Amino acid sequence: MAMDSRSDADLVAAARRxxxxxxxxxxxxxxxxxxxxxRRICGDREEALDILQETFAYVFRKLPELELRAGFRTFLxxxxxxxxxxxxxVRRPPVEAPEPEAPRSVEGAIDAxxxxxxxxxxxxxxxxxxxxxxxxxxATALEIPLGTVKSRLHHALEILRRKPNP
Amino acid sequence: xxxSDSATASGSMDHLxxxxxxxxxxxxxxxxxxxxxxxxxxxxxEVEVLRFMANAMKDAQAVEVPAEVDRAIxxxxxxxxxxxxxxxxxSAAAILAVAITLTFVLPAHAVDVVDxxxxxxxxxxxxxxxxxxxxxxxxxxxxxHGNRFVAVDVYVEAGDRKLAAWQxxxxxxxxxxxxxxxxxxxxxxxxxxxxxxxxxQGGKLVLAALTTGPAPSGRVRVARIHVMxxxxxxxxxxxxxxxTTGGERFEPKVKLERTGESR
Numbered sequence: 001m002a003m004d005s006r007s008d009a010d011l012v013a014a015a016r017r018x019x020x021x022x023x024x025x026x027x028x029x030x031x032x033x034x035x036x037x038x039r040r041i042c043g044d045r046e047e048a049l050d051i052l053q054e055t056f057a058y059v060f061r062k063l064p065e066l067e068l069r070a071g072f073r074t075f076l077x078x079x080x081x082x083x084x085x086x087x088x089x090v091r092r093p094p095v096e097a098p099e100p101e102a103p104r105s106v107e108g109a110i111d112a113x114x115x116x117x118x119x120x121x122x123x124x125x126x127x128x129x130x131x132x133x134x135x136x137x138x139a140t141a142l143e144i145p146l147g148t149v150k151s152r153l154h155h156a157l158e159i160l161r162r163k164p165n166p
Numbered sequence: 167x168x169x170s171d172s173a174t175a176s177g178s179m180d181h182l183x184x185x186x187x188x189x190x191x192x193x194x195x196x197x198x199x200x201x202x203x204x205x206x207x208x209x210x211x212e213v214e215v216l217r218f219m220a221n222a223m224k225d226a227q228a229v230e231v232p233a234e235v236d237r238a239i240x241x242x243x244x245x246x247x248x249x250x251x252x253x254x255x256x257s258a259a260a261i262l263a264v265a266i267t268l269t270f271v272l273p274a275h276a277v278d279v280v281d282x283x284x285x286x287x288x289x290x291x292x293x294x295x296x297x298x299x300x301x302x303x304x305x306x307x308x309x310x311h312g313n314r315f316v317a318v319d320v321y322v323e324a325g326d327r328k329l330a331a332w333q334x335x336x337x338x339x340x341x342x343x344x345x346x347x348x349x350x351x352x353x354x355x356x357x358x359x360x361x362x363x364x365x366x367q368g369g370k371l372v373l374a375a376l377t378t379g380p381a382p383s384g385r386v387r388v389a390r391i392h393v394m395x396x397x398x399x400x401x402x403x404x405x406x407x408x409x410t411t412g413g414e415r416f417e418p419k420v421k422l423e424r425t426g427e428s429r
Contacts, residue, residue, distance in 0.1 A: 021288070024240060028289045031236070035229035049235050056239050106222045113219075129216075130223035134194065150185060157184030160219065161212070 008072035016063050023063075027056055030072060034080055037131060041084035051083045070140045073133060077141035117156050124149055125156040182209050191216040233294045278407040279374040280415055283331035286378050287413065296360040299333060299406075300372040307367035308343040316424055318401060320350065320373070320389040323419040328383050328411040329354075331376035334420050335404050336391065338369045342399035346392035347373065354381055355388045372406070381411045390425070 006014070006025070014022035034055050039048035058079055059066070068075065114122045127138045135153070139146045182190070182199060189195040190203045191213050203209045278299045282292035322332050338344060345366060349357045359375035373389055393399070405420045 024290070025288060027236075027240065031231055032229070035231050036224075036227040039229045040227040045229055048229050049231065052231065052235065053239050057242060060242065107226050110219065110222055110226060126223060128188070128192075129220035130227055132192070132220075132224075134192075153188065154183070154185050157188060157216075160215070161184060 009068045012063070012066055012068050012072065016066065023060065026059075026072065030076060033073065033131065034076060037077070037080050038084045040126065040130065041081060042087045044087070047087045048084075051080060051087065054083055055079050071133075071137050073131070074137050074141040077127070077131075077133075113160060116159060121152045121156045124152040128153055181206060187213045188216055191220065233291045236291060237294065279331045279333035279376055280407045280409040280413070282374070283376040283378075283409050284413055286376060292376065296374055296376075297362075300360050300362050300374050302362045302365040302368070302370055302372060308340070308369055314395045314397070315345075316393050316395065318391050318393055319387050319423045319425050320391065320403065321421045321423065322386050322388050322405075322408065323421065324383050324386055324408075325418065326383055327416055327418070328381035329386050329388075329408065329418070330378075330381045330411040330413070331374075331407070331409040332388055332418075332420075333372065333374035333406040333408070335406055336371045336373070336422070337402045338393060338395075339400045340369070341397055342393050342395035342401070343367050343369060344371045344391055345394045347371070348390040348392070350389045351387040352382050354379065355386065359389050374406075376409075 006022075008026065008029070011022045011026045011029075015026060031052065035048050035052045038051035038055075039045055042048060042051065055076065059076070066075070114126070117125065123142070124138060127133045127141070128135070133141070135146060135149050139149045142149070182202060186195065186199050187203070187209060190199050190209075195203070203213050277295050279296065282295035282299065285295060286292040320334065320336070322329055322334075336344065343366075347358050347361050347366075349355060349359070354377040355375055357375075359373040361371055361373050365371045371391065373391075375388065393401070401422050403420050403422050405417060407415065408418050409415055
């Protein structure tokens with residue numbers, strides 16, 4: 001399907017001038033990523049869809065003052081993350097915790113891998129692998145030095161190397 | 167192991183470190199790093215493992231967003247109503263803006279397949295618009311006890327224009343009921359068009375389809391319908407809307423041709 005070839009910054013600038021089609025294009029360009037990220041953090045599909053809605057409502061409210069100095073996703077990331085964490089926090093835990101099982105699927109192997117990383121390292125590797133962000137974008141989105149991102153990713157990759165392949 | 171960007175295949179290093187392998191995986195590696203991976207089996211395997219992990223992580227978090235969520239989100243954007251002349255302006259952006267406005271602001275009867283096409287070109291999901299614009303109000307099944315079944319081909323004569331979207335209405339007289347719908351000829355319209363299933367067994371049907379791929383021109387068989395009749399009935403067809411690949415509305419002729427009859 002034909003997609004809008006303008007950059008995120010151009011679309012944001014046009015949306016600020018009241019061009020609904022540009023906002024529409026931004027939405028469709030980043031919709032799936034926002035929903036996926038929200039689901040990954042909060043762990044619930046329905047809540048992820050709520051977060052998607054909240055996130056773009058927030059973006060729309062912010063438009064008048066929004067000037068992209070980095071990628072649009074570096075702007076979106078903390079917005080989605082904080083909402084997803086809030087949702088996860090207030091959600092009641094399941095009545096019975098499931099028995100831990102040996103990973104039998106690819107998804108299980110990924111979970112097992114991610115679970116042995118610290119939270120900070122897991123976040124970086126997921127932003128890199130699942131979200132396809134560059135190291136610079138990760139550093140900007142997390143507001144940490146680039147060297148820290150490299151260090152965390154390096155550590156995570158070393159753990160992956162030591163594990164049998166999924 | 168060097169954590170800086172300087173980790174390459176050159177010098178005394180036998181293999182790339184994890185960061186360099188990941189750069190190659192992401193298409194961000196230097197030419198030297200990419201070349202090393204091509205030539206070094208161990209690094210090649212390890213890059214493939216990273217690629218597999220990345221793809222699996224992407225797949226694991228995928229969420230399908232329903233069309234109603236899209237509508238709920240996009241309907242909150244204030245939109246300026248466009249004057250009617252912008253429909254004829256030929257600009258895809260103008261048509262899209264109008265299509266979106268029609269989709270979210272105006273009642274169901276106002277949207278048509280050209281709006282759906284404009285949304286599809288933008289990468290949006292046009293399913294809901296197609297459903298709405300082909301819905302038949304209060305369809306009434308007919309009690310036809312006919313013993314004649316006839317296939318009727320539906321043609322759109324696009325001339326030298328590329329037929330990217332079309333929507334038509336077909337009516338029969340009281341002696342017949344439309345009982346089936348098939349796709350047409352050619353890649354673009356081989357699948358059955360969108361229609362309201364509740365309208366089957368009745369005398370009125372609205373069909374619509376669009377393509378964002380290559381669009382045919384000339385005389386295009388866009389669909390085939392099946393009619394049950396007590397005796398040879400009158401069939402009428404009228405164009406509701408059509409668009410070229412540029413999103414421009416046009417008014418091609420539409421025709422029906424009986425192709426076969428069985429008892």
